[in-house]
Amino acid sequence: MSVPLGVYVHWPFCARICPYCDFNVHRARGQDTEPPLEAILADLAEHRTRLGRRQVHSVFLGGGTPSLMQPRQVARLLEAVQALFGLEAGAEIALEANPTDAEAGRFAALAAAGVERVSLGVQALDDEALSTLGRNHGAAEARAAVARALDAFARVSIDLIYARPGQSPRAWQGELSEAVALGAGHVSAYQLTIEPGTAFERAVRRGVLTPPDAEVGAALWDVTQSVLEQAGYDAYETSNHARTPADRSRHNLVYWRGQDWIGVGPGAHGRLVLGPVDGGAVRTATRAVLRPDAYVETVRTAGVGWDTIEALDARACAQERLLTGLRLAEGMPRDTLHPCALAVLDRHAAEGLVETVDGRVRMTRAGRILADRVAFEAAAALPDPMP
Numbered sequence: 001m002s003v004p005l006g007v008y009v010h011w012p013f014c015a016r017i018c019p020y021c022d023f024n025v026h027r028a029r030g031q032d033t034e035p036p037l038e039a040i041l042a043d044l045a046e047h048r049t050r051l052g053r054r055q056v057h058s059v060f061l062g063g064g065t066p067s068l069m070q071p072r073q074v075a076r077l078l079e080a081v082q083a084l085f086g087l088e089a090g091a092e093i094a095l096e097a098n099p100t101d102a103e104a105g106r107f108a109a110l111a112a113a114g115v116e117r118v119s120l121g122v123q124a125l126d127d128e129a130l131s132t133l134g135r136n137h138g139a140a141e142a143r144a145a146v147a148r149a150l151d152a153f154a155r156v157s158i159d160l161i162y163a164r165p166g167q168s169p170r171a172w173q174g175e176l177s178e179a180v181a182l183g184a185g186h187v188s189a190y191q192l193t194i195e196p197g198t199a200f201e202r203a204v205r206r207g208v209l210t211p212p213d214a215e216v217g218a219a220l221w222d223v224t225q226s227v228l229e230q231a232g233y234d235a236y237e238t239s240n241h242a243r244t245p246a247d248r249s250r251h252n253l254v255y256w257r258g259q260d261w262i263g264v265g266p267g268a269h270g271r272l273v274l275g276p277v278d279g280g281a282v283r284t285a286t287r288a289v290l291r292p293d294a295y296v297e298t299v300r301t302a303g304v305g306w307d308t309i310e311a312l313d314a315r316a317c318a319q320e321r322l323l324t325g326l327r328l329a330e331g332m333p334r335d336t337l338h339p340c341a342l343a344v345l346d347r348h349a350a351e352g353l354v355e356t357v358d359g360r361v362r363m364t365r366a367g368r369i370l371a372d373r374v375a376f377e378a379a380a381a382l383p384d385p386m387p
Contacts, residue, residue, distance in 0.1 A: 003273075004057035006254040007081055009040060010265030011066040012292055015098075018134040019199035020161075020192060024267030024290050025064050036266065036292050037073050039299040041080050043264040043288075046303040048084040051262075051272065056085045058092040058251035061115075067097030071109035078114040092117055092250040099145030100137045107152035117155040117249075119188070120145060125175050129164055134199075146182045155247060157186035162220050163212050164192055169219045173227055180231045185247035187233060188240050189224050191217060221369050238327040238371050256324040258317075263288060264305065266295040271320075274309075283317050285310045314386040319379040326375040331362025338386065341378040348374050 013028035059081055061074065078093060087093075094117040095110060097103050107118070122142045124130050130138060137145070149156045160179060162172050179187065194201050194211060203209035212220065225235060233241035237256060242248040254261050263270030263286060270286040288305040289295040299305045312320070318338060325332040334342070334356055345361055348354040353367030353374060363371045 002054070004254055004259045005054045005085070006058045006060065006251050006259070006261035007044075007056050007085075008251075008261055008263045008265075008268055008270070009059070009061045009066070009077060010063060010263065010268035010288070011061060011069060012036075012064040012266045013068055014063065014065045015068065015100075016134065016136050017199075019203070020133065020195065022195035022198050023064065026266075026292060028065070028068055031292070033069070033073070035296045037076070039296040039305065040077065040264050042303070043299050043305045044080055044084055044262070046299075047262050047264070050274065050304075054085060055088045056081055056091055057088050057259075058254060059087075059094070060092075060251040061095040063096055065098055065103075066095050067103040067106060067110070067118075071106060071113045074110055074115065075113035094119060094249070094251055096121065097145075097149075098135075098137060099142040099149075101141055101144070104141075104145040104148045107148050111152045116153060117157070118149050118153045119157040119159060119186075119249075120149055120184075122146065122158045122179065123161045124164070125178055126171075129167070132165065133161065143182060146184060150183055155186070156184040157188060157247075157249065158182065158184045159188045159190065161190055161192050162224060163217045165210055165212070167212060167216075167220065169216070169223045172220050173223050176224065176227045177231075180227065180233070185243045186241065186249065187228060189228070190239050191221065218369065225365075225368075234329070235368070236329045238368055256328050258321045258324060266290055266292045266305070268305075282311045285312055315382050315384055318382055318386060322379045323372075323375045326361075326363060326378070327371050329362060331357075331360040334359050334361050337361060338382055340381045340383055344378040344381045345374070348377075 010024065012024050012026050013031055013033060014025045015028055017025055017027065059078065081087065093114050095115045096119045098121050123133055123135055125139045125142060127139050146156065146158060158179060192211060194204050200209060228235065228241045233243055235241050236248055240249065260272055261270055262272065266288055267290045268288045272284050272286065273282065274284040275282065286306050287308045289298045289307040295305045321332065322341060345354045348367065353364055353370060355362060355364050367374065
């Protein structure tokens with residue numbers, strides 16, 4: 001059975017830049033988006049030349065704000081993927097969207113273009129919180145957008161941010177319960193992280209923004225798990241909850257399971273088996289040029305938009321698998337893990353944070369909040385070099 005292949009398309013344009021965001025984003029105003037689109041199409045064609053024809057398991061249009069794309073642009077992208085690679089039967093075609101009235105007005109046309117799953121950046125259902133987060137929609141708009149999305153798309157996910165400044169567990173419980181009642185089959189609930197170089201990081205350094213402390217953060221995490229579990233959502237990944245297996249993000253599972261994906265568009269990352277590199281095909285990390293104009297020029301001159309390309313050795317591959325695989329409720333096959341990593345995981349098993357079930361190592365419910373820390377410890381323990 002072949003390894004699933006995903007396609008990630010990064011559309012970097014946003015109506016505004018959120019103060020917590022550290023993604024590769026650029027203001028949409030005044031941008032001619034046709035040259036980046038043509039470059040993405042050419043980049044895909046060159047990937048096909050280098051990879052050969054492999055059917056695509058999932059396509060994810062992220063950003064940035066791909067719901068700002070014209071539906072005809074989305075249709076062209078999906079037609080190109082089909083023509084170049086072919087789509088598996090039932091392939092997931094997903095797109096990120098903001099819940100503004102203007103973008104919600106495109107939902108039916110985006111669905112007609114081929115999108116079957118939408119991930120809505122609701123982020124909060126409180127107007128004051130949305131203002132703090134720099135969002136350009138209100139809570140009423142968000143509720144209306146979810147309803148329109150449920151009418152337009154086969155599957156709907158909503159993104160929420162918690163551990164916001166001043167947020168209490170009780171208030172979050174009520175807000176999350178309201179979000180669940182909107183009816184989406186998938187909820188991604190992310191704890192606010194203050195990323196270096198963002199406006200929020202500068203505000204924290206100036207003392208004008210104070211995130212919740214670790215104790216409150218842990219309480220908010222517990223509320224998240226309890227409310228979603230009681231509502232019938234399975235925490236199949238640390239921050240992602242689905243009502244049924246069909247509601248899960250198949251594209252994100254490509255990342256978390258260490259499978260292959262093409263990354264096109266300014267700043268997009270990819271993981272592909274390319275060769276020959278030093279005499280044989282190896283798993284390779286790619287990253288596209290960041291600036292849209294530079295990306296367009298790089299594709300024109302080089303065929304692909306890659307800024308960096310790195311052959312990953314055995315240790316780097318094993319580290320990536322630990323860092324993503326331990327976030328999954330399914331965990332990782334024990335017999336695929338290096339003894340040095342297992343020694344770390346078994347030590348945490350004695351603390352009740354890790355368990356082995358049916359030959360798979362996974363975090364316990366108590367351990368899931370510490371999944372990243374445990375994974376980093378296990379990854380750091382791997383020998384360098386690894387055979």
